Amino acid sequence: MDGGAYDIDYGNTKNSVIDNYAHDTQGYCVAVFGAGFVTRQSLVRGNLCINNGRSSRMAKYQGAIFLLSWNDGSIDGLTVENNTVYWSPFENSPALVNQATIKAGTAAFRNNTIYSTSPWIVDSNTSLSLEQNRYSYYGGGSAKWRYGTKEFGNLEELENGPKQEIGSRFVQQPLQEWREGGELPAGVTQLPLTTKMHDVWRLESVLPVSIDVRGMINDAALRQLVILKSLGQQYRPQGLKVTVRLISPDAQIFQSEAFRNAVIDLDLDGITVLQSSGTSHEHTTLSTPGGNITGQWDGFVGPVSLGLALRRAMGEPVYAQMGVNAHE
Secondary structure (H helix, E strand, C coil), rough: CCCEEEHHHHCCCCCCCEEEEEECCCCCCCCEEEEEEEEEEEECCCCEEEECCCHHHHHHHHEEEEEECCCEEEEEEEEEEEEEECCCCCCCCCCHHHHHHHHCCCCEEEEEEEECCCCEEEEECCCCCEEEEEEEEEEECCEEEEEEEEEEEEEEHHHHHHCCCCEEEEEEEEHHCCCCCCCCCCCCCCCCCCCCCCCCCCEEEEECEEEECCCCECCCHHHHHHHHHHHHHHHHHHHEEEEEEECCCHHHHCHHHHHHHHHHHHHCCEEEEEEEECCCCCCEEECCCCCCCCEECCCCCHHHHHHHHHHHHCCCCHHHHHCCCCCC
8 A cells, every 4th residue: 555665664663674676666665654653763774766656646745765653653763874766756756755753863864865857855844864965856947855844945055044964965967867777887878678589688696505404595595596586577578587506515415305495495487597516606797688798796796786787777677577488
């Protein structure tokens, strides 16, 4: 019903939403709620928000970052920092919406980056401290921030009046400069609208693997497999081929029933799974249809980095086609 991706719900204590990729939702990217109880010590850090607020009604009510309390609930202790938001609602709607009752001096919105096609950037009551943020508005006219009961047309007015947005920056660009997800990666000239049969992007990962005493694949390999599986499902219809090479110095592991069962449980349908004996460090590459490596990561690569790389390279996932093979 909320239409959003992630939320810290009312009554939670020491809950964190960190390093997630939240995209293509009807409503918010991340929300923090207080209702009937006090929500304490919340942290929203390092998340990537793209193409949220697809519902015009929800975009105006929630924004991409949504803080709300009701039924005498409140928030005590909240940090929203180092998040990146690409905000392109269909109507003029704010990227940050704060309508929560928050204990004075306990909440900060800082070091965040917002790219927006909407001139309305922030709509917040005075319970939230704003500082050291980076705003880019793509469009004509003037941007605006609503803080408390007043509207402000630039950061200087916020600094001189309510003493907010100290150290923040703002730039305005023509709308035609807008590109969701930022600049294209090397070897890519434009975002593809359709793919031809030979247009196969390749996402390939080498993962050292072991089986623990419970018969489960080790956590380090598992967390990477979960991300590869999700992105593979999203982009398979557009020509993404995901290959995973599982590697272990113990060749017998691949013959064990525990290993076979663990792989079956992961349901890696659509992913090519290879097995090799030996040693190697964990690494992942993304290659264009022409064979150029456009992304390369050593060690674990999370949903923020990998999701943004695929977004830049292949555009928006075609969700109506999830679960089918390319060109079906």
